Amino acid sequence: MNTLLEVDGLTVRLPVAGELRTVLRDVSFSLDSGSTLGLVGESGSGKSMTVRTIARLLPDGADVRGGVRFDGAEVFDLRADALRSYRAKDVAMIFQDARAHTNPVRTIGDFLTETMRTNDRMPKPAARKRAQELLAEVGIGDPERRLRQFPHELSGGLLQRVMIAAAVAARPRLVLADEPTTALDVTTQAEVMTILGRMQREYGMAMLFITHDLELAGAVCDETIVLYAGQVMERQASVRLHQDPLHPYTAALVQARPEIDRRVDRLPAITGHPTTAYEAPDGCAFAPRCRFAEERCRAGVPPLLQIGPSGTRCVRMPGLRGQMVRQQHIGSPSNEEIPR
Ligand SMILES: Nc1ncnc2c1ncn2[C@@H]1O[C@H](COP(=O)(O)OP(=O)(O)OP(=O)(O)O)[C@@H](O)[C@H]1O
Ligand code: SF4
Ligand SMILES: [Mg+2]
Incomplete structure (x- = not known):
């Protein structure tokens, strides 16, 4: 398999009260195309910071040492157009709180078609048709009606399925999933994980999967990294970790x-x-x-x-x-x- 992502000696410091504070220290790992890597650790260990750094979504004033290479290209060297394309087409993010990442006054249809219409310049009818197909792919029935609904009309599980649909819309090569099921009940968690796994296989995407849950990492990920205080403490095949x-x-x-x-x-x-x-x-x-x-x-x-x-x-x-x-x-x- 090809190496898709290489994180190499990454040290990140963020400005807090006039000084730079270390949040990640010498983090290195790689991820092959199509494979799944888990990132586990207690709260504050640097899981979200790792994915934010990979997506180059750090707060202003961040000091970054080391490198992040995606398909051989240094992410922190990308200029504006290449960075936009990287974020829109190469990587996609799924967050824990789906509701916080939607606009309450915009419909699911607007949410799903926005990127297709602006980035891919797709005409509205084609974008809505594609959005319906995506909703069907993530197991949402009556997609035409769902496109007209607002986020508050959908349950947390359905909204997370919409997020997965939005994430795979551009057929990204890497999904950064930051605790996508933590806010859901156990049954819905299992449903969402099944859909995410199926979409990952069908679209051949690699996934960096963040979770607090060692069991879940063991079930979902080929390998797992354990983070503590912004450092990689262990990396192992998930089946062996326990x-x-x-x-x-x-x-x-x-x-x-x-x-x-x-x-x-x-x-x-x-x-x-x-x-x-x-x-x-x-x-x-x-x-x-x-x-x-x-x-x-x-x-x-x-x-x-x-x-x-x-x-x-x-x-x-x-x-x-x-x-x-x-x-x-x-x-x-x-x-x-x-x-x-
Ligand atoms: N904007 C910020 N400015 C400064 N420090 C921050 C900022 N965001 C997070 N941090 C700090 O970075 C460290 C890592 O935070 P991060 O959000 O990556 O943790 P996490 O492992 O994702 O935790 P959780 O499981 O609670 O989501 C923490 O010490 C946190 O306080
Ligand atoms: S035994 Fe290992 S983990 Fe424990 S303090 Fe020593 S180096 Fe750290
Ligand atoms: Mg986090």
Whole structure:
């Protein structure tokens, strides 16, 4: 498969109260055409900033180091016309809150046909016909009537299907999906994910899929990246992430998730609070919360260590491999329980 997207040593700082604050630190990964990469991590870890940087939608005054290459072209070198075309045709975004990304006084038809009419100069009847086809493709019945409706007349699930229809309208090669199902109930989530997966296959699109949900990432994504404090902590094939995590943070996330077949009195929470990239301590950003931390973890930022096709930013790897999930309990472990 061809590499479609390459993110290379990306460090992003944003202006806050007169100073630049780091939100992403040395983020690198690549994504092949047609494949799906998950991006998971706690709130504030930099998931949305990563997709905003890829789409070049950062606030004014942002300082960006490193590169984002799409199909070999450096995204931050694109001039106005090329950038417009990149955003309109090459990448599409789907957001968590579909309602916030529609105009309440414009119909679904206006929303769906606007880009076709302005970018592709499609005549109105052809654009409406295409919009009807798109609604049918995402499983929305009676598309003619739906085009005349306003966003408030559609449920959250239907509106997210409209967003998917809008995202695939230009047949983009990359979809940036930022928690597209988080605001939906479980049944609707499953329906929307089925449609998104089908559209992705039919249109041959690559997808960067952001979620808080490790299970969902495991089900949907070929590979998953775990972000913490604006850094990539681990990258692995999604199917392996649960059985064989390669980073104590991933192991803690795996351990903290609820399981239907496991009866526990209390779910193990990850102790401490997530930190931002800006406030991260010297050395390993996860060290203050890591039960395996030792002196050398604080000596410097751990490099991303390659283990086969996977990567981990932990100096105690591969020594801890296979021991973290089993060894993690509720409460503080005795020193004997922690593998050294
Ligand atoms: N416009 C902004 N200016 C300055 N800092 C920002 C801005 N937007 C976000 N941040 C900071 O960037 C960091 C990463 O935020 P981001 O929105 O990427 O997190 P996230 O992983 O998407 O979290 P969530 O799961 O809550 O959506 C956070 O520390 C956040 O406070
Ligand atoms: S480097 Fe040290 S503190 Fe960081 S995750 Fe690995 S064991 Fe924990
Ligand atoms: Mg976010």
